[in-house]
Amino acid sequence: xxxKVIGLIDGQSGNIGSINKAIKDIIKGRPYQLKIIKxxxxxxxxxxxxxxxxxxxxxxxxxxxxxxxxxxxxRYLENNSSYLGICVGMQILSDWGxxxxxxxxxxxISGDIKKFRNKKLIIPHMGWNTINxxxxxxxxxxxxxxxxxxxxxxxxxxxxxxxxxxxxxLYGQKFPSIVKKGNIYGVQFHPEKSHKHGLNLIKxxxxxx
Amino acid sequence: MLKTRIIPxxxxxxxxxxxxxxxxxxxxxxxxxxxxxxxxxxxxxxxxMLDINASYQxxxxxxxxxxxxxxxxNIPLTVGGGVSDLSDITDLLNAGxxxxxxxxxxxxxxxxxxxxxxxxxxxxxxxxxxxxxxxxKMKVVIKGGRExxxxxxxxxxxxxxxxxxxxxxxxxxxxxxVQNGFDSNMLKKVTSNVGIPVIASGGxxxxxxxxxxxxxxxxxxxxASVFHSRKYKIKTVKKYLSSKGVPVRL
Numbered sequence: 051x052x053x054k055v056i057g058l059i060d061g062q063s064g065n066i067g068s069i070n071k072a073i074k075d076i077i078k079g080r081p082y083q084l085k086i087i088k089x090x091x092x093x094x095x096x097x098x099x100x101x102x103x104x105x106x107x108x109x110x111x112x113x114x115x116x117x118x119x120x121x122x123x124x125r126y127l128e129n130n131s132s133y134l135g136i137c138v139g140m141q142i143l144s145d146w147g148x149x150x151x152x153x154x155x156x157x158x159i160s161g162d163i164k165k166f167r168n169k170k171l172i173i174p175h176m177g178w179n180t181i182n183x184x185x186x187x188x189x190x191x192x193x194x195x196x197x198x199x200x201x202x203x204x205x206x207x208x209x210x211x212x213x214x215x216x217x218x219x220l221y222g223q224k225f226p227s228i229v230k231k232g233n234i235y236g237v238q239f240h241p242e243k244s245h246k247h248g249l250n251l252i253k254x255x256x257x258x259x
Numbered sequence: 260m261l262k263t264r265i266i267p268x269x270x271x272x273x274x275x276x277x278x279x280x281x282x283x284x285x286x287x288x289x290x291x292x293x294x295x296x297x298x299x300x301x302x303x304x305x306x307x308m309l310d311i312n313a314s315y316q317x318x319x320x321x322x323x324x325x326x327x328x329x330x331x332x333n334i335p336l337t338v339g340g341g342v343s344d345l346s347d348i349t350d351l352l353n354a355g356x357x358x359x360x361x362x363x364x365x366x367x368x369x370x371x372x373x374x375x376x377x378x379x380x381x382x383x384x385x386x387x388x389x390x391x392x393x394x395x396k397m398k399v400v401i402k403g404g405r406e407x408x409x410x411x412x413x414x415x416x417x418x419x420x421x422x423x424x425x426x427x428x429x430x431x432x433x434x435x436x437v438q439n440g441f442d443s444n445m446l447k448k449v450t451s452n453v454g455i456p457v458i459a460s461g462g463x464x465x466x467x468x469x470x471x472x473x474x475x476x477x478x479x480x481x482x483a484s485v486f487h488s489r490k491y492k493i494k495t496v497k498k499y500l501s502s503k504g505v506p507v508r509l
Contacts, residue, residue, distance in 0.1 A: 064380070067329060067355050105380030174382055174425055176456045177478060178262040178304055178508040198262060198508045200304075200335060202382045202425075221261055243335050243357065245299070 051081050054097040056256065059087045059123070062113045063138060064104030068242040069252070073100070076253050090118040093126035098256065102242065103138030107147030107163055107205070110138045111155065120156075127158045130232040134255050137203060140229060140236025149205050159231050161210035168222035174204045181217040181227045181239070189235065189254045190216055190228055197247045199227070199239035206238070233259065262508045263500065264304035264479040265469075265493055266458060267486045269294060271340075272312045273320040274327075278487060288487045292327045298486070299332035302493040304508055306336050307360070307428070307458075307481060313341020322354050329355020337385055337428075348375050352383065360385040360428055363401040366408055366415075369422055376423030385458075386424040388416060390445050391432040397445060404432035412445070413452050420453045427453065428481070430460040438464025438484065446475035466491065466499045473505050 056073060060066050066086075073084050087099070101123075103110045114120045127133060127143075135143055147153040147163040155163070166173060178198040186192050194217075206225040207215075217228035219238070229236040235255065241248035269276045269291055276288045288294070295306055308328065310321045318341065325338055338351045339360025348359045359379075365372050365386050376384045390412045391400045397412035416427060429449050431442030441459045450457050458479035459472045465485075472480045485491050497507040 064383075065352055065355065065357075068333065071330060072333070104382060109380075171454075172456050172478060173454060174456070175261065176382070176426065177264050180260065202335075204381075240335075243333060245333050249333060 053081045053083045055095060056082055056084050057087045057091065057096040057099040058084060059099060059101040059114075059119060059139075061101060061103055061110050061117070061119065061139070063110045064102065066102055069100065069102045069136070072242050072249055072252050073256065076249075076256050080257070082256065087119060088117060091122050093122040093129070093131070096126065096131070098132040098134070098259070099123070099126060100134045100136070100255075101139035102136040102240075103142070105138065107138055107141055107149045107155070108151055108153040110142055111147070111153050114142075124156055127156060127234060130234065132233045132259050133235065134252075135234075135236040136242070137238060137240060140238055141205065141207065143229065143234065143236050144207060144210075147205070158234060159210065159214050159229055159236070161207050161214075163205045164208045165205055166222055166225075171222040174202055175221045176202045178244075179219050179221060179227075179239075181219055183217045184215055187216055187230065189258050190230075190251065191254065194247060194251060199237075199241065199244040199248060201227075201239045203238060260506045261478070262304065262506045263473050264458075265302075265496055265507065266305045266307050266479050266481040267298045267303050267493070268460070268481050268483045269306065269308040270311045270483065271308050271321060271324060272310075273317050274324040276487065277311065278484065291324050292331060294487070295328040296331045298493065299334050302497060302508070303334060305334055305479065306332060308336070308338050309360070310338075310340030322350060325351060325354040325356060339385070339387055339428075344371065345374055345378065348379065348384075352379060356383075358383045358385050358426070360387045362387040362389065365419065366399060366401055366410065369418065372419055372422035372424055376425065381423050381425035384424055385426045385428050386419040387428040387430065388412070388419070388449075389430050389432050390442075397448065400432055404435075413448055416449050416453050420455050424455060426456045426458065428458045428460055429477070431462065434462030435460070437462060440464065440468040441472040441475065441477075441480075443471055443475050446472070446477055450476040466496060469496050469500055470503050470505065473500065
């Protein structure tokens, strides 16, 4: 049987150790193989791509450009291939990022990444918070509704179409904590740091789609 | 709703969790990797580990311990103690720390906070502040409280925020180690003057102390002895807080 190929992009935006280990544990003994993407890649040879990110939007975009990952990744996403973006890996799916400087994103899910509006909030939004599912999904199933995940971010997805928001979270305001368009998923929290529910989410993403 | 974080803190020498009052009568409480794994499984929201004897030889073993812990837990890990420059920060992040805590080095060289947060992002730079009352003023102290600096506590807390710290780990040297409760007064002064998350540290001895810590608007509550001695399980603390109406992850 042909093994499914999972790509994990190292965009030099934070440590990929935890997510790498989580994926390895999940695919152990199953017909999958994991490849780390650090440079230009053939987008047709991957069944799934995961991009974790930490830090700034502009930094991740410029890293992906420097590493020559951006073009094949864009083609991959425009093909509606299976993708999971984590934190900034989710945010760059948008049209524009307004962190530090205005940066053009991948333009896959329309919307902008802007700071939390409420000036009185403690920023970053750091810690465990609840996700509320807007609808049932084959991967993010009902079992994840009202569960807590670990967040650390100061910017959120805004001006997004309602139909692209799979789950929202409350912190001073409602904001999208999971976005989805076709086979492309983005989560604002860190499933790799979110104990058992986080690991189950990664597991569902890998095994169910 | 954002949950208040319960954070066990491991004071580590090489690969052992220790307990010692002012570095005297140091007692081994257990193996660091095993204790970290236990806390992660039993409901800790985050883990903090500090190298309390960061000599050159001990450091190598400590970094290996960080690597081993990062492999067995899947909650955020903050690592500190003996961080003196940018390369120390990079080493710890590469070993698997999610956040690095800087203390004395930041006091000596505040620019380090800016450099570190520009390089790695504010979200992974924690500034640990040790505060102590001195001549009716709250001052910043270093070397475990033995050296009083010129810095006034609130001015320093505001400064670390503007330099790019993502979080403050606030320990009161007036209450640390005596289990009479957090320094509510000092914590409230800090939380009301900064807009970044503050972790309360120093002095927890009872369940009510956790609740009083929550009332200071600290978003993380750190404790060591009450957990290591098995006086309280993390679940016990969370159930208690929940019964008082505090949002916690159960």
